[in-house]
Amino acid sequence: MADAIETHLLRKVFGDYAAVKGLTLQVQQGEVFGFLGPNGAGKTTSMKMLLGLIAPTSGEASLLGKPIGDREAMRRVGFLPEHFRFQEWLTADEFLLLHGQLLGMKKDDLQQRRDELLERVGLTPFRNKQLRTFSKGMLQRVGLAQALLNRPALVFLDEPTSGLDPVGRRLVRDVIREVSAQGTSVFLNSHLLSEIEVTCDRVAFIQHGEVVRVLDLASLSSDQTSVTIRVSNLAAESLNGLSQWGREIQMDGEFVHMIIASETVLPEVTRYLVAQNAEVYSITPNRMSLEDIFIETVGKDGGL
Amino acid sequence: MSAISIIARLTFREAIRRRIMLAGLVLGIAFVLIYSVGTHFIFGQIAADTAANMPSQMTANILQAESTNAFMMMGLYAATFLSIAMAALLGADTLAGEINSGTIQTIATKPIQRADIVLGKWLGFTGLLGLYVLLLCGGIVLSTFIQSGYSPQNLLLGLGLIYSESVLIMTITLMLSSAFPALATGGIVFGLYGFAFIGGWVEQFGALLQNDTAIKVGIITSLLIPSESLWRRAAFEMQTPITGSFGSPFTTTSVPSPLMIGYAFLYMIVVLFIAVRIFQKRDL
Numbered sequence: 001m002a003d004a005i006e007t008h009l010l011r012k013v014f015g016d017y018a019a020v021k022g023l024t025l026q027v028q029q030g031e032v033f034g035f036l037g038p039n040g041a042g043k044t045t046s047m048k049m050l051l052g053l054i055a056p057t058s059g060e061a062s063l064l065g066k067p068i069g070d071r072e073a074m075r076r077v078g079f080l081p082e083h084f085r086f087q088e089w090l091t092a093d094e095f096l097l098l099h100g101q102l103l104g105m106k107k108d109d110l111q112q113r114r115d116e117l118l119e120r121v122g123l124t125p126f127r128n129k130q131l132r133t134f135s136k137g138m139l140q141r142v143g144l145a146q147a148l149l150n151r152p153a154l155v156f157l158d159e160p161t162s163g164l165d166p167v168g169r170r171l172v173r174d175v176i177r178e179v180s181a182q183g184t185s186v187f188l189n190s191h192l193l194s195e196i197e198v199t200c201d202r203v204a205f206i207q208h209g210e211v212v213r214v215l216d217l218a219s220l221s222s223d224q225t226s227v228t229i230r231v232s233n234l235a236a237e238s239l240n241g242l243s244q245w246g247r248e249i250q251m252d253g254e255f256v257h258m259i260i261a262s263e264t265v266l267p268e269v270t271r272y273l274v275a276q277n278a279e280v281y282s283i284t285p286n287r288m289s290l291e292d293i294f295i296e297t298v299g300k301d302g303g304l
Numbered sequence: 305m306s307a308i309s310i311i312a313r314l315t316f317r318e319a320i321r322r323r324i325m326l327a328g329l330v331l332g333i334a335f336v337l338i339y340s341v342g343t344h345f346i347f348g349q350i351a352a353d354t355a356a357n358m359p360s361q362m363t364a365n366i367l368q369a370e371s372t373n374a375f376m377m378m379g380l381y382a383a384t385f386l387s388i389a390m391a392a393l394l395g396a397d398t399l400a401g402e403i404n405s406g407t408i409q410t411i412a413t414k415p416i417q418r419a420d421i422v423l424g425k426w427l428g429f430t431g432l433l434g435l436y437v438l439l440l441c442g443g444i445v446l447s448t449f450i451q452s453g454y455s456p457q458n459l460l461l462g463l464g465l466i467y468s469e470s471v472l473i474m475t476i477t478l479m480l481s482s483a484f485p486a487l488a489t490g491g492i493v494f495g496l497y498g499f500a501f502i503g504g505w506v507e508q509f510g511a512l513l514q515n516d517t518a519i520k521v522g523i524i525t526s527l528l529i530p531s532e533s534l535w536r537r538a539a540f541e542m543q544t545p546i547t548g549s550f551g552s553p554f555t556t557t558s559v560p561s562p563l564m565i566g567y568a569f570l571y572m573i574v575v576l577f578i579a580v581r582i583f584q585k586r587d588l
Contacts (some may be wrong), residue, residue, distance in 0.1 A: 051413045054587040073416040085405040089321035101310050102414035130321075146410060232394070 002065030003030050004154045004185035005050060010059035010210075014043060016123035016271055019045045022059065029153075032176060032186040034200035034217075036290075037194070038298055042209035043189050046083060047156055050187075051079055063151055078152035080143045080188070082159045089131040092123055092142050095131060096149060103150045114240045117145035121171065136163040143176060154185045161195055171198055174297070197290040213297050217290075229256040230281040231273060238276040245269050246278055254281075310422020312431070319394075328390060328436050335386065336443030340451070346375060347452055367389065372454045376444060380542070381464065383440035386534050394429050394488040397406045401588055404485065409553050411588050419580045420518035421537035429474050431555045443583050446504030458541035461568035465538035465565070469531050472572045473497065476529075479579035482586065487560060496529050500521045504532035511558030516562060519558060526560065530568035 004029035012020040020042040028045070037043050048054040050061055052069035065076045066073035086095060093114065100110035118124045121141040133141060140163060147155050156272040174184055176199050190196055196203055197217065205213040227246070232254050239256065242249050246258035247266045261265070263285050273280050319325045338500045350371050358364040400424070402408040412418060441463050449455050456462065473493065480489040507522020509515075526533040 048409075048588070051409075053409060053412060055585075071415040071417070074413060076415070079410060081406055081409045081412045083406065085407050087318065087407060089318060097312060099410065099414065102307060102411065102416055104415060143410075165345070165530065171523065 002062070003027060004031065005033075005063055005187060007050070007061040008059060009040070010046065010049055010061050011050060011057050012042075012054060013057045018209060020049065020056075023206070025204055025211050025214070027185055027187060028185050029031035029185055030180065032180050032200045033201060034203035035187065035189045035206060035218040035269070036203050036294060039191070041206045041298075043206060044093075044158060046206070046209075047158055047187070047189055051077070051156060052123075053200040060196065076150065078147035078150060078155035080140075080147040080155075080157045080160055084143050084161065086131055086138070086139070086143070086146075088134075089130060091128050091130050092118065092134075093127045095142060096145060099146045100149050105150060113149055114145075115149075117148060120175065121145050121269065137165060137168045140164055140168065143172070145173065145299060148179060151182075152179075152184055154187065155179065155304075156187045156189070156249060158189045159191070160188070161190070161192055169195070169228055173279070193290045193294055196222070203290070207298050215293065226286045227261045227266065227269075228282075228284045228286060229258075229269075230254055230279070230283075231256055232279045234273070234278040235276065238273070238278060241272065241276070242269065245272075260285075307420035308424040308427060311411075311421055312427040315398075315425050315428025315523060316431060319428075324394070329439065332386075332436065332439040332443065334517040335383070338446055338491075339382075340447040343448065344374050344451060345414060347372060353401045368452070370544055372448060372452045372527075373456060374533070375476045375544075376448045376454070376456060376538060377543055379444040379448070380441055380462075381535070381539075382465050383437070383444055384469060384538075386440060387433060387437050387466065388531070391429070391433055391470040391474035392477050392493045394432060395474045395481055395539055396493065397481070397486040398429075399427055399478065399583065400484060400489055403473060403586075408588055418584045421581050422478065422576075424577075426475065426478055429478070430471055432466060433470045433474060437463065437470055441466055455540040462542035464466050465541065468568070468572075469538075471532035472531050472534065472568060472575075473581070475572050475575045476531075479575050479582065482579050482583040497531065500525060500529035500532040501565040503529075504536060507558045508536075516521040516541050521556065523564075526564060527567070530564065530571050533564050534568055537565050543578050573586070 003023070003026045007023050007025055010020060010023040011018065023042075023046050029204070035043055035046070046056060049056045050063060050068060056068075056304055061068045063070070064073045068184070081168060087098070090098065096114040096117070097110065100114065105113070113117055115124075118127050123138065123145070126134070126138065131142065134142065140160065142156075144160060149159065149212060157172075160172050160176075164172065173195065177292075180186055186199075188196065200217055202215060203215050205212045205215070234256070239249065239251060242256070242258060245268065246260040249256065249258040260269075266283060266285065270280065272281060347368075350368060354364040354367050356368065399408070402411075403478070408421075411421060431586075445455065445459065476496065477489060477493045480492055482542050484492070503525020505522075506518050506525070510518025510520075510522060537560045
């Protein structure tokens with residue numbers, strides 16, 4: 001089966017400014033793929049090129065095995081734009097019908113799908129209200145419903161949780177999991193790292209319009225755990241002895257920091273410290289977060 | 305249902321929901337009412353004066369018909385101007401506004417062609433302008449007929465030409481709106497309209513004074529923006545010969561040829577084609 005998205009050296013130049021320098025990536029079918037980068041890294045421009053809204057200056061890309069802009073492919077694609085604005089004089093019902101019609105959906109299927117999605121995003125009581133009366137969160141929800149009308153094989157979500165309260169964010173996260181379980185590939189553009197961390201299978205870090213790193217998030221939890229031990233009365237040779245379980249050992253007052261391969265060694269470490277007559281107050285494992293990796297990858301200045 | 309008809313219906317519904325239709329209706333009725341009240345007194349005065357002062361009933365009748373026609377042409381001229389303003393207002397914000405707000409993004413990423421979006425909007429506006437021109441011009445003609453029993457010659461052809469002028473202006477606006485922001489589009493359209501208007505005047509005075517150079521300037525202007533020539537052909541079709549012999553913006557002395565009218569329609573098709581091309585090429 002063809003990849004959901006495949007790009008090769010996709011490039012966009014505005015005047016003499018290269019917004020996207022050379023984007024090369026693959027997103028597999030059924031994968032939730034996070035697209036991460038500092039502001040102005042070219043995330044939205046990249047997404048718009050994939051969707052055919054912006055013509056690339058050079059390079060190649062395909063969606064669902066078809067060249068970008070192909071209408072047959074777009075029939076199976078969904079899109080929720082960032083800060084989106086809709087025909088605010090339509091009701092939620094009419095808005096979804098309009099987009100379903102533009103997708104070429106059959107009337108019965110469209111009505112059923114519309115009802116289903118309004119219910120899923122919690123807007124059934126507001127279906128006959130004009131969108132102008134909707135809050136930002138409600139607009140985001142109806143936009144999400146719009147993106148899923150055609151049961152897309154691939155859905156693009158550009159900052160889907162921006163402006164949402166925690167309940168709305170949870171909803172988006174759950175919906176992403178549901179559609180992903182049904183085999184939909186999700187291309188998620190976000191700068192909310194915690195969101196990405198809990199929803200995505202893989203992430204690409206983009207900086208200055210280039211992919212600088214692709215990371216499998218499944219591997220993130222097991223390797224590279226750092227641990228902080230609060231301990232007193234620890235002799236210097238006892239500290240050195242910790243090196244059999246970890247590396248980069250640092251002592252900072254009564255705090256010891258080290259990086260261990262896995263949390264499974266912690267009981268052994270504890271027994272060792274007690275045997276060395278050290279007073280142990282706490283042992284706190286800190287999983288290396290996506291944020292740490294993000295900063296490590298793009299730098300503290302965010303790549304400015 | 306084709307994408308063009310979905311977009312056309314959406315355009316209609318937008319005009320209704322955003323109360324553009326209502327505003328047009330209310331102002332249109334007010335316009336026809338003011339015309340009716342004004343001409344009611346004027347026609348009455350003219351009838352009394354001509355009956356008292358003219359040597360024969362025949363000359364009185366001729367004079368009444370002439371003056372009724374002149375007032376009707378004045379009313380139609382004002383209606384034409386209002387239709388053009390409506391055409392520019394409808395077209396100016398549509399593509400530019402939706403590109404600017406991002407509304408267009410969820411539409412343009414559907415499995416439809418970009419040309420469908422432009423053509424659908426064009427079709428929707430063409431329908432809306434038809435209703436507006438019918439209300440305004442139909443109201444003027446009907447009011448005149450009810451009051452005086454006068455109806456102009458070549459009525460349908462004349463109204464059709466007036467309608468075509470508003471559609472032409474709307475098409476030019478749509479093209480500009482696919483390339484420029486709304487405010488710039490509106491400014492350019494009214495500038496172009498003013499340009500065509502002055503060109504038309506120069507040509508008319510040239511014709512009155514039989515100055516060939518002035519006539520040529522007018523023709524060149526009409527080739528650049530043929531909108532005003534549609535009005536002048538409409539006026540020529542509907543006015544009486546005597547009214548037509550006076551130079552005024554409401555009437556015509558130098559008549560655009562059928563060739564020029566054909567050119568105006570060709571011009572409109574080309575402009576619509578360019579609008580589609582610009583919209584297809586641009587980044588959204």
